[in-house]
Amino acid sequence: GAGVSQSPSNKVTEKGKDVELRCDPISGHTALYWYRQRLGQGLEFLIYFQGNSAPDKSGLPSDRFSAERTGESVSTLTIQRTQQEDSAVYLCASSSQVSYGYTFGSGTRLTVV
Amino acid sequence: AQTVTQSQPEMSVQEAETVTLSCTYDTSESDYYLFWYKQPPSRQMILVIRQEAYKQQNATENRFSVNFQKAAKSFSLKISDSQLGDAAMYFCAYRSEGLGRFGAGTRLTVKP
Numbered sequence: 001g002a003g004v005s006q007s008p009s010n011k012v013t014e015k016g017k018d019v020e021l022r023c024d025p026i027s028g029h030t031a032l033y034w035y036r037q038r039l040g041q042g043l044e045f046l047i048y049f050q051g052n053s054a055p056d057k058s059g060l061p062s063d064r065f066s067a068e069r070t071g072e073s074v075s076t077l078t079i080q081r082t083q084q085e086d087s088a089v090y091l092c093a094s095s096s097q098v099s100y101g102y103t104f105g106s107g108t109r110l111t112v113v
Numbered sequence: 114a115q116t117v118t119q120s121q122p123e124m125s126v127q128e129a130e131t132v133t134l135s136c137t138y139d140t141s142e143s144d145y146y147l148f149w150y151k152q153p154p155s156r157q158m159i160l161v162i163r164q165e166a167y168k169q170q171n172a173t174e175n176r177f178s179v180n181f182q183k184a185a186k187s188f189s190l191k192i193s194d195s196q197l198g199d200a201a202m203y204f205c206a207y208r209s210e211g212l213g214r215f216g217a218g219t220r221l222t223v224k225p
Contacts, residue, residue, distance in 0.1 A: 033213055041217065041218070042119075042204065042217035042218045043204060043215040043218075045213065045214060045215070048212070048213065089156060091158070093158070093213075099165065101148045101160050101163055101206070102148075102150075102160075102206075102208075102213065104157065104158035106155075106157055107156055
């Protein structure tokens with residue numbers, strides 16, 4: 001597609017429920033990143049994919065967080081048993097080469113009530 | 114570990130004036146890239162400018178320029194002739210092969 005697409009754009013869920021956030025990167029972009037941004041804060045790295053492998057998962061905050069990627073296409077970030085502190089905007093970015101930086105999606109705003 | 118530090122949580126500038134946003138980083142890599150991103154209230158991240166670490170010449174994009182000091186691991190952004198539309202969060206970012214880190218951001222306010 002023309003850009004990085006994330007869905008849903010907004011999600012309200014009850015504490016304890018599981019949620020899935022989706023990211024469709026730009027076609028041909030081999031690298032894909034997930035970041036979390038709490039209100040008024042910076043970007044917190046979660047996970048990096050190169051193709052469908054995840055060489056760097058060091059940012060996942062707990063075992064309630066997991067992510068997968070199908071080939072060099074869509075990625076899903078899953079949060080199990082959501083907690084109120086999980087409320088944030090989750091940003092996905094893809095890239096074709098290191099030198100080109102990132103192209104970001106518009107994010108998913110997750111609110112846990 | 115690679116870290117990116119933005120020591121100015123908030124900055125303010127008068128319209129048409131110049132402002133400089135600071136960024137320092139820590140790395141043991143020799144080959145990497147540095148970026149500044151702008152995030153307006155719409156929350157869409159927009160690439161402002163990028164710098165290749167192997168290039169000594171500072172990058173420039175219209176009113177935006179950087180002061181890249183590799184030995185000091187410093188990468189500041191200068192915005193000249195500030196405009197109301199420049200008001201946003203600005204993030205400094207580091208990227209090497211497979212690794213991407215962002216600073217905490219600087220909120221820039223532009224006063225008319």
